[in-house]
Amino acid sequence: MVAGEIARPVDVLVLGGGPGGYTAAARARELGRDVVLVELGQLGGTCLNVGCIPSKALITLAHDLQRARRRVASGSGLVGDVGVDLAAGQRWMDEVVGDLRDGVGTLLRGVELVQGTGRFVGRDRVAVEAEDHVEHLQFREAIVATGSRPAELAVLPVDQVRILDSTGALALAGVPDDLVVVGGGYIGIELGTAFAGLGSRVTIVEAADRILGEFDDDGVGVVRRRLDELGVVVRTATTVVADEGTAIVVENAAGKERIPASHVLVAVGRRPNTDDLQLEEAGLTVAADGRIVVDDQRRTAVPTIFAIGDVTAGPALAHKAYAEGRVAAEAMCGLPAAFDQLVPLIAFCDPELAAVGVTEGDARAAGRSIVVGKANFGVNGRALTMEQPDGLVKLIVDPHGGFVVGALIAGPSASELIAELTIAVECALRLEDLVGAIHPHPTLGEAIVHAARAALRRLDRGAVD
Ligand code: FAD
Numbered sequence: 001m002v003a004g005e006i007a008r009p010v011d012v013l014v015l016g017g018g019p020g021g022y023t024a025a026a027r028a029r030e031l032g033r034d035v036v037l038v039e040l041g042q043l044g045g046t047c048l049n050v051g052c053i054p055s056k057a058l059i060t061l062a063h064d065l066q067r068a069r070r071r072v073a074s075g076s077g078l079v080g081d082v083g084v085d086l087a088a089g090q091r092w093m094d095e096v097v098g099d100l101r102d103g104v105g106t107l108l109r110g111v112e113l114v115q116g117t118g119r120f121v122g123r124d125r126v127a128v129e130a131e132d133h134v135e136h137l138q139f140r141e142a143i144v145a146t147g148s149r150p151a152e153l154a155v156l157p158v159d160q161v162r163i164l165d166s167t168g169a170l171a172l173a174g175v176p177d178d179l180v181v182v183g184g185g186y187i188g189i190e191l192g193t194a195f196a197g198l199g200s201r202v203t204i205v206e207a208a209d210r211i212l213g214e215f216d217d218d219g220v221g222v223v224r225r226r227l228d229e230l231g232v233v234v235r236t237a238t239t240v241v242a243d244e245g246t247a248i249v250v251e252n253a254a255g256k257e258r259i260p261a262s263h264v265l266v267a268v269g270r271r272p273n274t275d276d277l278q279l280e281e282a283g284l285t286v287a288a289d290g291r292i293v294v295d296d297q298r299r300t301a302v303p304t305i306f307a308i309g310d311v312t313a314g315p316a317l318a319h320k321a322y323a324e325g326r327v328a329a330e331a332m333c334g335l336p337a338a339f340d341q342l343v344p345l346i347a348f349c350d351p352e353l354a355a356v357g358v359t360e361g362d363a364r365a366a367g368r369s370i371v372v373g374k375a376n377f378g379v380n381g382r383a384l385t386m387e388q389p390d391g392l393v394k395l396i397v398d399p400h401g402g403f404v405v406g407a408l409i410a411g412p413s414a415s416e417l418i419a420e421l422t423i424a425v426e427c428a429l430r431l432e433d434l435v436g437a438i439h440p441h442p443t444l445g446e447a448i449v450h451a452a453r454a455a456l457r458r459l460d461r462g463a464v465d
Contacts, residue, residue, distance in 0.1 A: 007125055007138035010036045012332065014143045015118045015126065015277075018045020019318040020309030021145030022104050023325030025111045028143075031333040035111045036137060038118040038128050043104045046147050046310075047318040048097060050167040055190055057093040058170060059348050062197030066230075066350070071387060084198050087173045120282035123302060141304045141332050144292060145325065146277060148270035148310035155240050156182065156248070156266050163243070166191060169265045176200045176263035180248055182240055184211030186347040188267035189223065193349045196230040203233040203259050205250050210236055212353065214315075214345055215408065216361050218374075219353045222391050222410040226350050272311045287313070296338040297331035298324050306332060315343050344422050346415045351391050354418035357406030357425040358396050360465075370405070371397040372465045373431070373455025377411045380450075381442035388412040393451040395421070395431075399464050402430045402456070413444050420448060431456045 014025040017039035025037045042049050061084065071078040114137075116130035126142065128135045150165035152158065160168035169191050177200065181192040184206030196202040204211065204227075211234060212220050227234060238252040247258045272290045279286060283302050287293055292307035294300055300307050306328040309321030320343045330337035344356040363370045377383035377391040391411025398405050407421035424434060434452040439445045458465075 005136050007136035010034070010137045010139045012036070012141050012143070012329075013038065013118075013126060013137055013139035014145060016045065016145035016147055016273075016309075017041075017043045017104075017113075018145060018147045018309060018321065019047045020147070020321030020325045021045065021143065022108060023322045024143045024145060024306075024308060024329045025325075026107045027326050027329035028332065029108075029110045031329065031335075033329075033333065036114055036139075037108065037111050038114045038116060038126070038137075040115070040117040042101065043108070043113075044097070044101050046149075047321075048100055048104065050170060052318050053097055053100060054093050054170045055166070055187075055194075056348055057096055058089070059190060059194045059350075061089050062194040063350055066197040067387070074387065076387060084175065086175055086198065090171070090173055093170075117276075119276065119278045120284075121278065123282050124304065139304075142306070143298075143325075143328050143332075144274075144277065144279075144300075144305065144307040144311055145309050145321070146273040146311055147321075148272050148316055150266065151269040151271045153182065153240065153266050153268055156243055156264055158266055162262070163264045163266065165266055169195075169263075172263075178260040178262045179203075179265060180205060180259050180261040180263075181265045181267060182248075183265075183267035183269070184208070184213075184234070184236065185267065185269065186212060186214075186345075186349075188265065189227075189347060189349045191265060191267065192232060193223075193227065193230065196227070196232045197350065200263075201231065201260075203235065205238050205240060205248075205259070206234070206236045207239050208236065212347055212349075215347065215353050215355055216359045218360075218392060218394055219355065219408050219410040222351060223347070223349050223353060225390060230350075270310060270316050274311050289313075296340060298328040298339060299331065315345060317343060317345070319343065342422060342425060344418045346418065348415060351388060351411045352414035353408075353410050354414040355406070355408045356418055356422045357404075359406055359408070360394065360396055363396060363406070369399055369464045371399045371402075371455050371458050371463060373397060373451045373453070373458065375447045375450035375454060377444070377447055380444060380447045382444050382446070383412055385442065386412055393417070393447040395448075395451045395455050397431060397455045397459070399459060402432065402459055403428050404431065404434070404452075411444070411447070417444060417448065420445065431459070 011034035014037045116128040118126045121127045175198045179200040181188045242249040308324035310316040327337045327339045347353040373395045378389040394408040396406035404424040431452045
């Protein structure tokens with residue numbers, strides 16, 4: 001800050017208008033605080049503008065196309081053919097995003113929006129650089145919610161023409177011929193599956209020895225089967241060594257391989273937006289991975305500054321950011337809030353994968369005794385009428401008391417069904433609670449009851465997995 005610079009006093013300053021920031025701002029306002037939200041781009045952040053929403057719109061387009069074609073091929077009542085017009089799809093996605101952005105604006109009624117890039121210039125000051133001026137704001141309390149951006153690979157510099165990150169891939173107006181997706185995490189698999197569904201020849205290259213590392217093998221196996229059906233080639237334990245312009249060269253234990261690549265999607269993780277914030281001016285340091293260290297109220301080492309969302313540790317997911325936004329705003333207002341919830345993990349691939357709580361693999365690795373109950377969608381009436389029988393529900397149960405401690409769902413609408421099991425784990429429900437609650441018929445949720453019954457049968461036999 002320039003000495004003597006006049007700063008405008010602000011009660012609560014929120015830096016970043018993504019899911020974390022706008023939730024925190026709205027909650028603080030609701031609790032009676034005067035809030036200024038600083039945003040350099042558009043309200044809604046990564047999630048709304050270039051993440052969750054456009055990706056799910058694209059995925060829906062691709063999955064609907066695939067399902068319609070599968071139904072035509074299976075002779076189950078649909079006839080004719082459908083095609084894809086991605087440019088029209090983009091216009092529809094823009095409308096969806098625009099409507100939701102208006103909704104965020106409504107949510108923020110009473111919050112002052114300041115357009116510009118904020119940087120700390122002191123322990124209680126932020127300078128906001130707008131197009132034609134710089135404004136200094138002096139805050140009582142601040143929340144950092146500046147999110148994250150795609151990580152880069154030196155060998156594949158993103159140009160958003162042929163070498164794309166997720167933002168570039170989501171903006172494509174045409175379907176690539178040969179798409180190489182570098183990175184087999186959820187973003188790479190979601191977008192790779194979507195483009196394969198739309199007609200691209202897709203290869204997924206992953207450096208680790210498996211894709212979707214946060215999900216266990218039962219779930220990933222279901223996704224791998226579908227990727228095979230779609231003709232997606234998956235190369236694990238493989239790294240990119242060069243780009244030849246129309247192909248990329250990868251290397252693994254078998255040697256080098258050239259893979260045709262009209263387009264490349266680099267999806268190798270996300271980096272927190274903390275390096276340009278001048279956090280040191282506020283007396284804040286970051287962890288080795290660039291994330292801001294916070295306590296369970298999302299308070300940083302400086303008690304008047306909080307941090308939430310992708311700039312903090314944990315899964316980089318919008319629903320985590322929402323929850324942290326509420327916690328930070330409430331803690332700041334003196335309410336007894338703490339972030340101690342489970343974060344369900346979701347991959348909107350085909351079929352969807354969702355998990356919450358303890359995984360079977362982690363429980364086994366820790367030597368923890370568990371009972372596992374499984375039910376396949378192949379015997380679920382609703383899944384069969386949807387022609388989506390591949391997949392399962394798996395419950396991980398603590399044998400001492402029969403509490404559900406973890407769950408995995410691979411199958412249609414797994415992203416919706418996991419909410420029930422998140423409540424089950426959060427509220428320490430017993431298997432009897434799940435079985436005793438009537439689940440409507442015919443629904444996918446009946447698979448949860450069947451998995452619970454399977455676990456109960458094992459418990460009754462005294463089995464421990
Ligand atoms: P962000 O959403 O990144 O928002 C941060 C905001 O801060 C941005 O608007 C940015 O412009 C602004 N900003 C940054 N620096 C400054 C500054 N110095 N001054 C002022 N403003 C600043 N999550 C899910 O839960 N489900 C999904 O299905 C899902 N799908 C995804 C798909 C893709 C392709 C991607 C990329 C992400 C996806 N995510 C998903 C992740 C999700 O988008 C993020 O976890 C979420 O947006 C993080 O919220 P946030 O508020 O922490 O940050």
